[in-house]
Amino acid sequence: MIGRLTSAADFQRALQTRQLSRSPHFAAHHLRQRPGAPAQLSTAPAEPTGAPVDDPVCGWWLGLVVPKRHARRAVTRTLIKRQMREALRRHQQHLPPGQWVLRLRAPIDPKQFPSAASDALRVAVRTELDKLLGRITP
Incomplete structure (x- = not known):
């Protein structure tokens, strides 16, 4: 299961890491826990008994950044976010666990995709995200 960064x-910690991969419209950032370093929470007991349930570094955590200035219509932003989640699920088996942030870094041209949620936009976003995540090696 993939959790959501909130x-x-x-988000700030993950976005401070270098981009693992980048495409004309998207960028992927990844933050993983150092091996052997326990996660520290302010509410954790002095001696950790294991990984806390709400530890954002253990397992899969996804954050999505789709700014309104790059995709003006809410329908388009929602379509892009759904495609981002599905792309990470499709590529999950060869990507390392940790905190992932997928970011829309360039505007979607409304002249090229006049419909807010067209099949052409869905296919273009899916293809670009598959290429973006396919280039990342574990």
Whole structure:
């Protein structure tokens, strides 16, 4: 199961890492826990008994950044977010676990895709995300 990043601090930590891969419209950032380093939470007991349930570094965590300035219509932003989630699920077997942030970094041209949620936009986004995540090696 893939959890969702919701905290601004989690997004900030992941976005401070270098881009693993980038395409004309998207960028992928990844943050993983150092081997052997336990995750520290402010509410954790002095001696950790294992990984806490809400530890954002253990397992798969996904954050999506789709700014309104790059995709003006809410329908388009929602379509892009759904394609991002599905792309990570499709490529999950060869990508390392940790915090993933997929970011839309360039505007979607409304002249090229006049419909807010067209099949052509869906296919273009899916193809570009598959290429983006396919280039990442474990």
